[in-house]
Structure formats: C-alpha cells, structure tokens
Amino acid sequence: MTYVQAFALALLQGVSELFPVSSLGHTILVPALLQWHNIDRASPSFLAFVVVLHLGTALALILYYRHEWYAIVRALVASVVRGRLSDDREERIGWRLVVGTIPVGILGVIFEHPVRLLFGSPAPAAIFLLINGLVMFAGEALRRRQHGAAPGGYKPIEALSYPQSLMIGFAQAFALLPGISRSGISMVAGLLFDLDHENAARYSFLLATPVILAAGLLEIPRLFAPDAHLVLLEAIFGGIAAGIAAYLSVAFLMRYFRSNDLRPFGWYCVVVGAISFVLARKGVIS
Amino acid sequence: MRVIAIALAVVFFVLGILYGLGKINFLTESGAGHAHHITHLVVCWILALLCLIWARFQGSPSASMR
Numbered sequence: 148m149t150y151v152q153a154f155a156l157a158l159l160q161g162v163s164e165l166f167p168v169s170s171l172g173h174t175i176l177v178p179a180l181l182q183w184h185n186i187d188r189a190s191p192s193f194l195a196f197v198v199v200l201h202l203g204t205a206l207a208l209i210l211y212y213r214h215e216w217y218a219i220v221r222a223l224v225a226s227v228v229r230g231r232l233s234d235d236r237e238e239r240i241g242w243r244l245v246v247g248t249i250p251v252g253i254l255g256v257i258f259e260h261p262v263r264l265l266f267g268s269p270a271p272a273a274i275f276l277l278i279n280g281l282v283m284f285a286g287e288a289l290r291r292r293q294h295g296a297a298p299g300g301y302k303p304i305e306a307l308s309y310p311q312s313l314m315i316g317f318a319q320a321f322a323l324l325p326g327i328s329r330s331g332i333s334m335v336a337g338l339l340f341d342l343d344h345e346n347a348a349r350y351s352f353l354l355a356t357p358v359i360l361a362a363g364l365l366e367i368p369r370l371f372a373p374d375a376h377l378v379l380l381e382a383i384f385g386g387i388a389a390g391i392a393a394y395l396s397v398a399f400l401m402r403y404f405r406s407n408d409l410r411p412f413g414w415y416c417v418v419v420g421a422i423s424f425v426l427a428r429k430g431v432i433s
Numbered sequence: 434m435r436v437i438a439i440a441l442a443v444v445f446f447v448l449g450i451l452y453g454l455g456k457i458n459f460l461t462e463s464g465a466g467h468a469h470h471i472t473h474l475v476v477c478w479i480l481a482l483l484c485l486i487w488a489r490f491q492g493s494p495s496a497s498m499r
Binding site (some may be wrong): 232245 | 460473
C-alpha cells in the first residue's frame with residue numbers, strides 16, 4: 148500500500164463513516180473502481196491499518212462531542228451510584244444510548260464476519276448502497292407524511308422511549324451489510340420516531356461512537372500481528388487523516404442537517420450504487 | 434425482576450469465561466480464531482454488567498424505567 152493509497156483510504160473512512168453513504172460499501176467499491184489490486188483486504192497488515200482508521204474516527208467523534216460525553220458519562224455513573232433513574236436530560240440520553248447500543252453489539256459479534264464473507268464483494272455492496280439510498284428517500288417521505296412541510300411536532304432525544312431507542316439500535320445493526328450506512332439508517336429510524344434532522348443526526352453520531360470505538364479497541368490485537376509493523380507509518384498517518392476527516396465531516400453534517408434533509412445522499416447512493424452494480428456485473432470491477 | 438437480572442448477570446459472566454477459555458464455540462465458528470472468542474467474552478461481560486445495573490435499579494423502592 149502506498150502513502151497515496153493510505154491517505155485516500157483514510158479520508159474515505161473518515162468521511163464515509165459519518166456521511167450517510169456507508170463506509171464499508173465504499174471501502175469495497177472504491178479500491179475496486181480504482182483497480183487497486185495491490186491491496187489485500189484480508190492481509191494482517193491491512194486489517195491493522197483499518198483498526199487505526201477506526202480508532203482515529205472514534206477519537207474524532209469523542210473530541211467533537213467531548214462536553215456531551217462528559218455530561219452523559221457523569222450522569223450515568225451518578226444514576227448507578229444513586230440506584231434509581233431521574234429526569235436528568237443527559238442521564239435519559241445516556242441510558243437510551245446504552246439500550247440502543249445493545250442490539251448492534253450482540254448482532255455485530257454474531258453476524259459481522261459471516262455477513263462480510265457473504266456480501267464483501269462489489270456487486271452486493273453496490274446493491275445495498277442502492278437500497279440505502281431508497282431507504283433514505285422512503286424515510287424522508289414517511290417523515291413528510293407524519294409532519295407535513297410545517298416545522299414543529301418534533302421531540303428531543305431524551306423524549307425517545309426505551310423501545311424506540313432499541314428499535315433505532317436494531318436499525319443500526321443493518322449497517323453490518325456493506326452498503327448500508329450506519330448513520331443513514333439510524334437517522335431514518337430517528338426521523339420516524341419524531342426526531343428532527345439535527346437531533347436524529349446527533350443521536351446517530353452519539354450512538355455510533357461506542358460501536359466504532361469498540362470495533363477499533365476489540366481489534367487492537369491485530370496491531371501486534373507479525374506483519375502489522377509493515378504498515379505502521381501508513382497506519383499512524385492514516386489514523387490522523389481519518390480523524391481529521393471525521394471531525395470535519397461531523398462538524399459539516401451537524402450544520403447541514405439544521406436546514407437540510409437526507410435526499411441528496413439518497414440520490415448519491417442510488418446513482419453510485421446503480422453504476423457500481425452495472426460495472427460489477429460487466430466485470431469491470433471485481 | 435431483581436432475581437432475574439442477577440441470574441442473567443451470572444449466566445453472562447459464566448458464558449464469558451467459557452468463551453474466553455475456548456470451552457464453547459457457539460456462534461464463533463466463522464470467527465478469526467482466539468481474537469473472536471475474546472470479543473465474545475467482552476460482550477458477555479458487558480451484558481453481565483448491564484444486568485447488574487438493571488438489578489441495582491430494581492432494588493430501589495422508588496425505581497421506575499422512565
């Protein structure tokens with residue numbers, strides 16, 4: 148892997164992990180489209196590289212939401228020490244994040260590897276990317292049907308019920324499929340439970356943080372694999388680039404979703420998914 | 434409910450140990466060897482911890498899932 152490739156993959160990870168366009172799908176499709184046959188996605192050194200990219204992305208998310216995470220963790224610890232729940236806003240958000248993380252934690256451990264083996268090639272990733280776009284269009288259409296064009300009628304994150312948090316968590320688990328975006332699918336679920344775009348995005352990013360961090364931390368042993376040191380510099384360089392890209396992405400998206408919706412990303416996923424599928428079927432990418 | 438929560442915590446804790454020791458391989462067949470068992474151990478212990486927290490909330494007379 149060259150430095151240019153490492154930099155490109157790091158930017159791709161940092162941006163596509165948070166934009167609702169599926170990082171997993173893009174890390175399959177883009178190297179295939181660019182004919183980067185020198186990258187062996189199953190090699191220990193590449194897997195070690197991916198671990199560092201995940202850690203860089205997770206640290207960027209924690210840094211961006213550092214005040215919120217501090218308040219949430221403090222409120223959670225206080226409620227456990229107290230032994231009862233309160234109406235504190237951060238505590239309510241915190242327990243909803245815990246409940247929402249359970250489905251993806253369990254399903255991820257069970258299904259992540261078999262799903263990647265089954266669908267980890269360009270054609271399925273392209274189809275799921277297309278489906279991801281259609282899900283975003285459907286989510287926006289349902290939201291408009293619920294709320295109309297007029298603003299109002301939305302609720303804050305802390306007003307989500309526990310079953311709704313659990314459902315958003317289950318929705319997030321669909322992101323195990325390459326091409327389905329973690330932030331996209333959980334945002335759509337949030338919109339359907341009456342969050343506005345900004346709060347749906349914020350909840351989605353907060354919900355994604357422990358999952359991305361855990362994905363990195365649990366794979367840390369890969370950094371000590373025999374061949375991992377071969378990409379040490381590229382991994383450090385890539386982790387920093389992914390972190391910066393993720394930080395800028397979340398800052399941009401939080402501003403974007405104050406007044407915009409998911410449809411542009413839906414169009415992107417449908418178009419790129421359809422083109423990639425045709426190219427995969429014709430054998431141009433493999 | 435408190436008894437159920439504690440019982441579940443014990444079950445998850447023991448399951449985690451068994452995964453860690455490699456004594457059970459349920460739902461790990463496709464994994465990448467030992468690292469995958471450690472992942473199962475960590476997830477089982479996190480679930481055990483959550484069950485204990487759930488039990489603690491059930492222990493308070495004024496507790497309710499708000």
